[in-house]
Amino acid sequence: MTALARSNRVRRTWWTDAVDRAGCTAYTVYNRMMLPAAFAGTDVDAAHLKRAVQVWDVACERQVEITGPDADTLMQRLTPRDLSQLQLDQCAYVPICNHDGGMLNDPVALKPRPDTWWVSVADGELRLWIEGMAEAGGYGVQVFEADVQPLAVQGPLADELAGRVFGEAVRKLRFFRYGRFAFNGTEMIVSRTGYSKQGGFEIYVERQADAMPLWDALFEAGRDLDVRAGCPNLVERIEGGMLSYGNDMTDLDTPFEVGLDKYVQVYDCIGGPALRDHVSNRRLMAVEMAGPVPSCDRLWPIMLGDTRIGVVTSAAWSLEFGCGVAIGMVDRRWNAGETVEVRTQDGPRKAVLREKFWR
Amino acid sequence: MTALARSNRVRRTWWTDAVDRAGCTAYTVYNRMMLPAAFAGTDVDAAHLKRAVQVWDVACERQVEITGPDADTLMQRLTPRDLSQLQLDQCAYVPICNHDGGMLNDPVALKPRPDTWWVSVADGELRLWIEGMAEAGGYGVQVFEADVQPLAVQGPLADELAGRVFGEAVRKLRFFRYGRFAFNGTEMIVSRTGYSKQGGFEIYVERQADAMPLWDALFEAGRDLDVRAGCPNLVERIEGGMLSYGNDMTDLDTPFEVGLDKYVQVYDCIGGPALRDHVSNRRLMAVEMAGPVPSCDRLWPIMLGDTRIGVVTSAAWSLEFGCGVAIGMVDRRWNAGETVEVRTQDGPRKAVLREKFWR
Missing domain, CATH: 3.30.1360.120 (Probable tRNA modification gtpase trme; domain 1)
Structure with a gap:
């Protein structure tokens, strides 16, 4: 390295x-x-x-603070998750989508005080999206990175x-x-x-x-x-199927494609109309690979014969399960149990699509 | 390392x-x-x-593409630099400011085609600012990262x-x-x-x-x-006094504070009113330091006696000039020639404020 x-x-x-x-x-x-x-x-x-x-x-989980009388309104505009039923002591996993329904980030948000949100963001400077939105949309809020x-x-x-x-x-x-x-x-x-x-x-x-x-x-x-x-x-x-923004999803993927269907509850938000009409033809799946597993620093094509049916987005060797554990974005036409080949930078590896992760 | x-x-x-x-x-x-x-x-x-x-x-100088009938309007809204006189074959250094006049980025922009801008951004995902602005402001543009x-x-x-x-x-x-x-x-x-x-x-x-x-x-x-x-x-x-966004300036600094006065020409833009009223009491200066110069991975206080008059933002040892070369954000009340002390993580270093960089 x-x-x-x-x-x-x-x-x-x-x-x-x-x-x-x-x-x-x-x-x-x-x-x-x-x-x-x-x-x-x-x-x-x-x-x-x-x-x-x-x-x-x-500490790199930066807290974007949204504070002011329009904080709740702006927050609900940012996510398809219904925030109206959120309890005062609850943390909410909130997909944030762009105009096309693509995932801009997958933060956990909480309200430390009334009219104030802390949005604990994954990698990618979501603050600028929220700040730009607040500025151009005239929301009565302040948006900044709180040094929490x-x-x-x-x-x-x-x-x-x-x-x-x-x-x-x-x-x-x-x-x-x-x-x-x-x-x-x-x-x-x-x-x-x-x-x-x-x-x-x-x-x-x-x-x-x-x-x-x-x-x-x-x-x-x-x-x-x-x-x-x-x-x-x-x-x-x-092993536990925990997704990583930037690895397993980007703004080219909708919440439906990365298994976050249950967090899409309202459509009166940015990306809502696109999500309502969305027909997704791929999904994230667990992929069990033969080893050795090199550093997954790029997308690895998943091949079924000569057909590319998806890509591996994250992978590592699991000592506990004695196999390569991986996450792949795969065409929905193929199901768990399918035997495939994963093309790594060090050569091809036999692999099998799985319905569930290991833990 | x-x-x-x-x-x-x-x-x-x-x-x-x-x-x-x-x-x-x-x-x-x-x-x-x-x-x-x-x-x-x-x-x-x-x-x-x-x-x-x-x-x-x-390649990490990502090109944010802004394309559509409102591209010029949005671009001029984003920067205090007057873009109206730009020649077709010209590259423009364009400070981008937030509502308070703080620097969000310092890209170089050019127009590869009419109604299309490529904004070659420094570190910090400026795309999300522009995309959020376009979304909430209803501009007739598409904003995306072109893979250039x-x-x-x-x-x-x-x-x-x-x-x-x-x-x-x-x-x-x-x-x-x-x-x-x-x-x-x-x-x-x-x-x-x-x-x-x-x-x-x-x-x-x-x-x-x-x-x-x-x-x-x-x-x-x-x-x-x-x-x-x-x-x-x-x-x-x-040595050449070339600034680095994220090192020598952040969104807490205005263009005036980082020596970009000549690029502030119009005030009918985001941050314009704040810039018009801005009174800046600090500026970036060259700082000549005694060595050895450790890795400048944090802000180093610049001390005049017991008074902190600024911080060093970048530093290295120059073999050519036989001294530590550094950039500091310094209170405007102090001028070139002042002898100061820079507090590094490896101990204090004698230093002198300079008017000009080395090249």
Whole structure:
């Protein structure tokens, strides 16, 4: 692997020094910010994530704050998901579409205060879309990137660790709900969310002064739990069928094509008319591949004989399942069980389409 | 330096394989795309750039295409630069501001056809701003990222090399003008632009089929010119005072604060009213530093005694000038000649404010 050149433009987080000290070996760049990608190696990291607990620097999940009297109106204009029934303590996965119904981002949004949304965006500067919309559409809102830096606690022992640091009440949080919990003389928003299937929390840190004390408290409290620094794990997230914006979907894909049908509920939004009329002829599927699996840094054609029936968008080798695990965008005419060939940069691999992911 | 984890999300270019083969040792990520950052090392790369000619993969300079009957109207709404006098073959450096006059990007724009603009954007997904504006403002345009991938030819021998590949006429191109030149049975837009002070061209490659033939032709024709693969060079660009969006300016800075006063000519645009009323109390300046100069991956406070009078935004050690070369955003009350201290992560460095850059 080649080095990542650092510069002021690729923003550090409140934990980058700690992440470096913890032995981060590879980074990626996400929303122009440093996101750790590996420590002991993706396989070792995955095995540890599945048995213990990790602390992840996910400050790159930038919070786009929309605040003002028109915040709710603008937010509902941005997404086909019906937000009218949202509970006060709920986090909402909200597809954001362009005029043609293409996915611009797949953030998780919550309302920290009335008339205020935090949109926790995936890679791709969604802020500019919302800010441009607010400007040209004359909405009574302010839109900016709030410097809130999330820290995730993920793994089967996440409840135990979070309970020790935030008190037992945090263990009662339901999935995709959030609450406010005391730490370091302040209150922090903690949600039961995160980019793994191992369970856990995301903590929305609002002040740099609290960032390293929180990191240190988690490592101190979790010593006997074998807590380690970690990061969103390529293998574990594909095994669990967790999608990655920019990898598994782009603005050329509609929510229907990436399996987000259930979040499309209203059509009086941007892209709504296009979504109403949309006939989708492809969908994301799990793909089981023979190895070895090289770095999936480009789309790999999925071939049925001489016919290209789709592309692999993400892939890795799973030690747990003893196969290559992959996500593919596939023509709807083909179903699970179909034997195909995946053309990687290192040569073809036998593969099978699957209905379900591994976890 | 830590590795860059590659994935499909961080997009490869038409030349990434060739760049790897040419010995790229570090990349950065720019507009979610691979941008080479070093080959033999920034110093060796800089010395070579100043005496010979380099071919740069700058495909990450994404072209936002604005096309339709309202393209000119929208474009003039986006920038305080007066576009009415632009010549047909002219490239325009156009500050793009938000509602408050803050810099959202500093692209170079040109019109490849009537009613069509290509906005060659710096890092930061400006497309979403323009697309959101077009959507909410009801402009009669389409906005999308055209898959045009620029390749730059830079260095004192760039004219000689381009002349051999595109014919002698290309040498007559004036600064910031473009023309169409034959290559490989097609026509390519070639402009006399680029992110160095050594002179040269940018070639707008519109078809992947032409990408490697052009790369190979440049290396074949330039063998006796010692042509090498290169990239925007940190040292050379600071010596020349070339600004980097995301490093030396963000949306918190106005065009006046980053020295782009001469491009602010009309106020009937987004941010125009804010710019008209703007009183700026700081400006970008050259800063000469004592060494050693660590990696400038964060803002470094510039101290005058106990007073923080600014921040360094970019810095490197210049072998040619025998000093640290840096760019700083400094309070206007202080002038060139002032002796200050720059606080790096490796300790303080003596420094002097300068009126002019080194080249």
